[in-house]
Amino acid sequence: MEIVGRILMVEDDPKDVELTLTALEDYHLANEVIVTRDGEEALDYLFCRGKYAARPSELPAVMLLDLKLPKVDGLEVLRQVKSDDRLKLLPVVVLTSSREEKDLVSSYRLGVNAYVVKPVDFHEFVNAIKELGVFWAVINAAPPGSVRK
Amino acid sequence: MQATVGSSKATSPRWPRAIARYGVAAVSVAVATVLALLVRRFGFNDVALPLFLFAVGVTAWDAGPGPAVLSITLSALSFDFFFLPPFYSLDFSLADLPAVVLLLAFGFLITRFNTVRRRVEQQLLQARDELQAEVIERTQQASLLDLTHDSIFVRDSNDRITYWNRGAQELYGWTREQAIGQRSHDLLQTAFPAPLNDIEAELVRTGRWEGELRHTKADGNTVMVASRWSLRCDENGNPAATLETNNDISNQKRREEEIQSLNAQLAGWSAELQAANRELEAFAYSVSHDLRAPLRHVAGFAELLQKSGFSALNEKGRRYMTMILESANRMGELIDDLLAFSRIGRAETQMTSVNLDQLVKEVLGEARLETEGRDISWQIDPLPSCRGDRSMLKLVLVNLVSNAIKFTRQRTPATIEIGRAEGDKDEVVVFVRDNGAGFDMKYVHKLFGVFQRLHQSDVFEGTGIGLATVQRIIHRHGGKVRAEGVVDQGATFYFSVPKS
Known part of the structure; x- marks a missing residue:
């Protein structure tokens, strides 16, 4: 059995969540996915605050981050993660509908590890998710302190 | 025949005048002789010589030196003939000499006086002609100043107007008669761009000043003028008069103001346009993000349905499913192309x-x-x-x-x-x-x-x-x-x- 890292997904759209989970399920990557529905919840999870105060403080193997989020938007989440000494080791993949160069440039400026535009075509979408999941949760050697099972 | 008439006409003014001049000599001596004879009949013997002197004097004064000589000769002959013994004879003796000398001296004196008088008269006439010529020239120059469209006036050191051209009359509405003698800054209610003391200090220092002034016309309207002042000093170097040339720049000013207001309007429009552009960008961004998400869901779930429920669908259902997928993909392409198109408008070249x-x-x-x-x-x-x-x-x-x-x-x-x-x-x-x-x-x-x-x-x-x-x-x-x-x-x- 391969070692699969835990995936933290930050996505407000339940349909996108379901499609993503379906895609990951096909490759047996879905059982270690944590879904947070807005920027604030994602930060609570990462900083072990609020309803996540009691969780063990290991890092996930990767965070899949949407940019357009309620309350705290994706770029702000990215900024806080990359300016925290412990969290900056966490690989962050922006997974968004936006092809805007502005978003791309801002994300890379803030130190994102990858930027993926969600394809409209379902096959491409499933492929993209699968490759992301396989690469970051399986192939990539996660930084020390992240969860493996 | 005609030629003779012509020539006699040409010479006639000279001869009668000469005859008249010598006639004066003859007549005056004759009159003196008759008067002296009449007076002698009443017993006055010594009046003859003064009367002849008077006749010589009149001739010398009025008729010139030639007739004076004739007058002296005739007087000497008449005096000798009628009033010196022996009477009624032309017997010259040494005793006649004083009277002849007296007549000669008197004639010479009066002729000399006359020459001097004529010279003075000549000079006076010449001076008058020169003066007249200068007056004409000055008048012409002044009327040239009247021809210019600029308004020009001159004011003395007390700011009183001494010259006022037609341009000034046309611009301000006061005639020359009304303006001359008035204090210019009071008449025109001049509004200065700087304190008057500073302006005058510059005028005295450099001899000139230029600037924009606001004047009030006779009809009460104001006018903006581009004003140029030149200072004229007297021989001691003291300011004597100021020449002020004014050009009406009200229209120019109005146009400048219009341009400024148009520019402001343009800036407003440009700001509006920029705001509209930003809105459009925001719109394009939403299209990019929000329109693609539901599309992905349509495509995604249709695909899932096709996969999991394919066998449950009949031929028709499967065809519909294919069309849903094709349409979703096509809309995705449309959105991508539209975004690329809008990006061209926004991208920097x-x-x-x-x-x-x-x-x-x-x-x-x-x-x-x-x-x-x-x-x-x-x-x-x-x-x-x-x-x-x-x-x-x-x-x-x-x-x-x-x-x-x-x-x-x-x-x-x-x-x-x-x-x-x-x-x-x-x-x-x-x-x-x-x-x-x-x-x-x-x-x-x-x-x-x-x-x-x-x-x-x-x-x-x-x-x-x-x-x-x-x-x-x-x-x-x-x-x-x-x-x-x-x-x-x-x-x-x-x-x-x-x-x-």
Whole structure:
């Protein structure tokens, strides 16, 4: 059995969540996915605050981050993660509908590890998710302190 | 006969005058003689000589030296004949000499006085003529100043107006008579751009001053003038008078103000336009993000349904499912193209010198996938370099070349030509020609519009954004696009860009 890292997904759209989970399920990557529905919840999870105060403080193997989020938007989440000494080791993949160069440039400026535009075509979408999941949760050697099972 | 008359006319004024002058001598001596004889009859003997002296004096004064000599001679003869013993004889003796000398001396004296008088008279006349000439010249000069459109006036050191030309009268509405003697700053209610003391200090220091003044006219309206002052000093160097020339610049000022207000309006519009542009950008961003998400869901769940419930669907259901998927994908393409199109309008252009030959080579290289298995005859002419944004111009060529490849699909062999056409001397005109489906020239105006298509989508696929993109890019370069086509014979697309 391969070692699969835990995936933290930050996505407000339940349909996108379901499609993503379906895609990951096909490759047996879905059982270690944590879904947070807005920027604030994602930060609570990462900083072990609020309803996540009691969780063990290991890092996930990767965070899949949407940019357009309620309350705290994706770029702000990215900024806080990359300016925290412990969290900056966490690989962050922006997974968004936006092809805007502005978003791309801002994300890379803030130190994102990858930027993926969600394809409209379902096959491409499933492929993209699968490759992301396989690469970051399986192939990539996660930084020390992240969860493996 | 006539000639004689003419000559006598020509000489007549001189002779009668001479005769009259010598006549004066004869008459005056005769009158003196008669008077002296009459007086002697009443017993007064010594009055004769003074009377002759008087006759000589009158002749010398009025008739000149010649008649004076005649008068002296006649007086001496008459005196000797009538009043010196022996009476009634012309017997000259030494005793006559004092009387003759007296007459001579008196005649000479009066002649001399007369000469002096004439000289003084001459000088006076000359002086008068000179004065008159000067007056005429001055008047002419003054009337020249009246001819100018500028308003000119002169004021003395007490600011009282001493000269006021017609231009001033026309500008301000006061006549010369009304203005002269008035204090100019009071009359015109001058508003100065700086304290008057400073202005006058500059005037005294440099001899001149220039600036803009506001004056009030006779009818109460104000007028803006460009004013030039020149100072005239007397021989001791003290300020004597100021010449003030004023030009009405009210219209100019009004136009300046109009331009300023138009500029302000323009700035307002520009700000509005920028705001509209920002809104449009925000709109494009939402389209990019929010419109794609539901589309992905439609496609995604339709796909999932197809996969998991495919066997449950009948033939019709499966066809519907396929159409849903195709439509969703097509809408995705439309959105992507529209976004790319709107991005061209917002992107900054980076103008450099672009080697078009090399650009064409790159574009053809990238088109190889599309042309696999096709029989295409390429004719590529050498192209010059031009000035433009390389990546945008590449997009233009990509669009035109892929159109040419697409619309020649039913031709064997297809011919595609890229070359240079005639244009202005500061631009490069490039054309892309094909022998494909072509188009009807009556729809040529629709060709470059967004989402305009002239072919059915099941024959030639596409979103109808390619040529709109081409036009937008070329317009951003300050160039032009045009197209020529014949149905089923092919089309030619031209674009112009600035020369490098």
